[in-house]
């Protein structure tokens with residue numbers, strides 16, 4: 271199965287990235303799977319150049335620590351494969367301003383800043399190119415990216431109709447549980463690096479005591495009935511989903527076993543600490559050898575170029591270049 275997915279190197283990974291995306295990547299990895307650290311996407315917001323370079327290497331290390339194996343799948347950095355930028359232009363001439371300006375993420379991010387960059391608007395086109403360059407069949411992502419996947423499908427179909435069959439039309443696949451992990455302090459909002467309060471999200475390198483504190487202080491309601499109900503009990507339901515996604519149960523099944531919020535939170539904290547501690551330990555080992563990480567990225571880029579190059583040339587030729 272040809273798979274591609276990507277993650278922005280915008281700081282330490284959080285538990286939403288892990289449960290919503292990266293854990294799926296690990297179980298789906300195969301010789302036809304491509305996973306990409308999307309450093310070009312990170313340029314849509316202000317980031318210090320040295321920080322971006324550093325965080326790109328950090329992100330590679332986190333992916334390996336989480337269980338991706340470069341002997342099995344291809345792991346690479348987006349900007350190392352220039353076809354992504356080239357394909358972006360071709361597809362910008364297929365996508366329309368109207369459909370880009372309707373994207374929820376664009377509207378949210380643009381509303382939070384003055385003078386936002388054009389890249390913030392065209393970002394989903396770059397993402398479509400990432401996917402289409404690899405004839406991708408499935409894209410494992412968190413729920414917030416599904417709209418971008420729909421746009422990718424529209425762009426691929428429009429291109430194929432206009433210029434002849436060139437692209438595989440991909441499908442986005444969200445995780446069955448925790449596809450949208452919510453902020454612990456505001457469970458109506460997605461857990462996100464850009465808008466989190468200090469206690470709102472768990473990073474993969476949080477100390478056990480921090481994880482414990484964040485879960486114990488997670489906002490719930492006051493009626494004290496343990497029940498899975500997103501509408502009336504978003505805070506509790508967020509915790510139940512997270513619990514279930516670690517243990518393989520259903521959230522409602524977990525709810526049945528508890529009568530008190532405190533007991534549920536205590537057990538969840540233990541489960542999360544047990545799952546994340548070994549990942550953080552592996553991360554520190556892997557991150558210590560930056561030379562090895564760079565070699566791995568160079569090797570991944572070569573494998574990615576071998577697939578993306580011919581597809582780019584086909585698309586360019588089809589358009590008359």
Ligand code: TYM
Pocket residue numbers: 274275276277278279286287288289290291292308311396397400401409410411412413414415448449450451452460461462
């Ligand atoms: P990014 O870097 O914001 O997030 C990486 C992955 O983590 C998922 N995710 C979440 N899942 C559940 N709950 C959350 N709170 C949560 N926050 C983030 C995201 O859905 C994503 O799967 N545009 C993408 C990166 C990208 C990409 C691609 C993805 C660029 N090109 C091609 C797939 C295919 C992004 O910004 O993800």
